[in-house]
Amino acid sequence: METQQFKYHALHATPWHQHSSGQLCWLSQGIMVIETARAQWTVTPGSVGWFPPDLYHRAWVPGTATGHSLYLDPIVAGYFPDFAAVYAADHFIIALLMRCQKSHLQNQQDYQDMLLKLLGYEIMHRSELPLELTLPTDRRARNIASELLKNPGSTLNQGQLAQQYGLSVRNLSRLFNQQTGLSFSQWRQQAKVVASLQWVLAGLPVSEVAFLSGYSNVSAFIEVFRQRFGKTPGQFRPA
Structure with a gap:
């Protein structure tokens, strides 16, 4: 050891x-x-x-x-x-x-x-925490996934991202469904809340975390966060 x-x-x-x-x-x-x-x-x-x-x-x-x-x-x-x-x-x-x-x-x-x-x-004998995010293995889809994880607040839509990385919207959707088990929009939503952990744990106000994570509605961000982690952003922070 x-x-x-x-x-x-x-x-x-x-x-x-x-x-x-x-x-x-x-x-x-x-x-x-x-x-x-x-x-x-x-x-x-x-x-x-x-x-x-x-x-x-x-x-x-x-x-x-x-x-x-x-x-x-x-x-x-x-x-x-x-x-x-x-x-x-x-x-x-x-x-x-x-x-x-x-x-x-x-x-x-x-x-x-x-x-x-x-x-x-x-x-x-313990359950896993929901801190895993499945990634696509296709190179082009993986590049899109990496971009969204680095910039969760990106305003580019699915069509713009597909075009930027040489994919059709249909192929992008197919790759995410096959390789992550989620639709592209579902995966993107999960990626946003996973990426938000860095700002939640840094102590930023929830409204700022929501904005950085690409959410214009703070309540919607809090609800998605709670669904993923079983806690609100405020509860997730160490005491």
């Missing part, structure tokens, strides 16, 4: 890479976006991200982010799910993570192994 404490400045990014170890990641400030060929996950304070060994991915942070990572060798990673996901991290989970770090630093191998087994059991 390896441990890492990090503090990244806004727009810090890693290139596409993979490692033989599994990774647990949790934050005390900011958010981190982990992207693979098929999806992206947003890790926030109060959650822990699990990414299994050999997963080809990249990561970036929209603003300053501080947190920790544990890198687990493949045998120990077997205690955890074989798929990437983000889970709620209550005080017990955080305490286990910190104990794992401490046991590693003190070279308490047997104790560390028991802690990791317990941590894996806890995570395996």
Whole structure:
């Protein structure tokens, strides 16, 4: 096991890479976006991200982010799910993570192994948080998806985006339906609320977050946010 404490400045990014170890990641400030060929996950304070060994991915942070990572060798990673996901991290989970770090630093191998087994059991029996967004795999559709995630307040409509990236509206709709399971408009709405997390957690007024996310109606934004995350933007912020 390896441990890492990090503090990244806004727009810090890693290139596409993979490692033989599994990774647990949790934050005390900011958010981190982990992207693979098929999806992206947003890790926030109060959650822990699990990414299994050999997963080809990249990561970036929209603003300053501080947190920790544990890198687990493949045998120990077997205690955890074989798929990437983000889970709620209550005080017990955080305490286990910190104990794992401490046991590693003190070279308490047997104790560390028991802690990791317990941590894996806890995570395996928790529901995933709705912090995953499926991405299209077609290059042109993926470019559109990336553009909308970077600029959720974009005023370009579906036809304009399709034309800009060399697609017909019909083909764009087909690709999103086939590759994400959502219509283009449904996916765009979900992308807006996922992208809004960076401003929600930065403490911006909800009216400003709604505007930056491409919503002219604050109430509509709050309702879509609540439907996605089970909380209003104000409730989502750490106490």
